Amino acid sequence: MPPYPDAQLAAVARQHGVDPSELREVPGGVANRAFTLGDALFLRISRPGYESDLHKEFLVVPTARAAGVLTPEIITYDPTRTVLDTPYLITRRIHGTEPTTLPKTLAQQLATLHHLHQPPAQPANATQAVCSVGVDGLGGLPEDGWGDPWGTVEELVDRGYIDPGTATWLSGWFTRLAEQIEVDGPKVLIHGDVAAHNLLVGPTNDLRALIDWGDAAWAPPATDFAKLPLTQVADLIPDYLNHTHSPTTEHELAAATLWFHLSWALSKLPATPWPNQRHWTAPTTSRLLNLLHFFTTTPPPPWSDLV
Template sequence: MDRPLRDALATQYGVPAESIREAPGGVANRAYALGNDLFVRIPRTPAFDQDLIKESTVIPVARAAGVRTPGIVAFDTTRALIDAPYMVLERVHGTDLVDTDEPSPAFWQEVGSQLALLHQVEQPPTGVHPDNGGGDPRPTVDQLATAGYLDPGTANWLLACFDHLTGLIPDNLPPVLLHGDLAQQNLMTHDNHLQALIDWGDAAWGPPGMEFAKLRLDHVLPVLRNYPHHEGLEASILWFHLSWGISGLAKPPQPGQRHWTAPPPSRLLGVLRFYASSPPTPWRELLSQKAQY
């Protein structure tokens, strides 16, 4: 942050200029601690302005539902201080999971309780649009096979898997309010307790199973212990892990990213790792011999 902007923020929010420190940010925003109690997020480019505007409507709704997320102190779109919209939030005193040891199952159960509250919201907030997670992955499987990323036998097996999983997912599942980026960098912890869910720029109105697509499947297991079960939930979660894993297979590497899904093969290797651990029912049956070609 340049000195004039730092000094302007310090004056505006009554904190010492030397207390403003950059924090690890995401793809969309630069992030800075403003002293001990405040935190500011500024879009990296104008392409991300709408995501921050969306957050300004989602955060109050999530908090009203009982979700642990920092409250908004100020949301400024005037561009008088910064040539971008920016948001000042209450500061969470904790660390994200990228920089901590593996939490216990109790932590993940807390995440499940928070998702249960969020997914009870009955109407999408302003600016939150429907999202089905990318649609049918089977054309992508065909394209990857044609391009040589998949051999024909594996492609046929994947198509059979998607057919099998689709048959297990009810057609009439109501959409829910999704955090949309439930990943390690957006889960704040302290003393093995969930402090907050942060970064709501990817919030969407979509299928419940899509919410779990950015968590490792071995973490999904304890999350679901405190999450209301419904028919086809595990099949839907696995469907998204496979679908998004396939869609990212031909993408170039992204070195330096903090999220575990950045390397192109990570999702598919995550599924392999999960199934190598002999997961419990009903997971182990989802990729059973029922998925034949």
């Protein structure tokens, strides 16, 4: 039985001038239930435990839009639990489909987003103004780093997932990658879940919207290339760098991206299988098999130099 009675959803629809008969649920969604409200609006209702993700979206979306990122305008955010017993958010509805190939202008959109750098840390006694536009209002976003892949490798040995010889090889690979990465480089605003199910394109594969900002954070730019297959990333990065003012080279960004793909692939190995999910990284071995596929199909430079 749905957790929200039809009467409550009908009340939300009527508040926004939509006849309840035009309300349709969209399947899928881990953090939220989603509904179309006619042709013009889109409703997302937080599932239990994910309320902070919806609040984060409320904070991040205006900043991203002000920077020029294509993402739907927020119409209403209601955390009061007076109409529904959980927070909900309504945006403009963007009509599009999930892409099957790399969307046009995605590289430019990510470069635009990554121009937003993490603001300097404030002194403990400083008073910070909270605003919906501008990075100064996003200082409370989570901060993601590089993790500890060497620790992951050791744990996998201890738990019997890999043998000591393979662990030595993997640890050496991470050490070589670390020498090619600026680990102390600036952190930028990332979307955090750049994958096909969060992209909407038009009939000619033109990107219309980047949606679902629940994983947004301050992080190395390469983090936003970690949920796309490496075959797509290899095509995306050169175009991305053409739209940035960063001194980062293609080799450095490729090394950083490979770091996340390999690290996250290893971290996923002990996970409990989660079938019937849309995302290609949901199966526990998909990332490792994607790496195997990529590096056995003659990847272009600089990727071929990273093994």
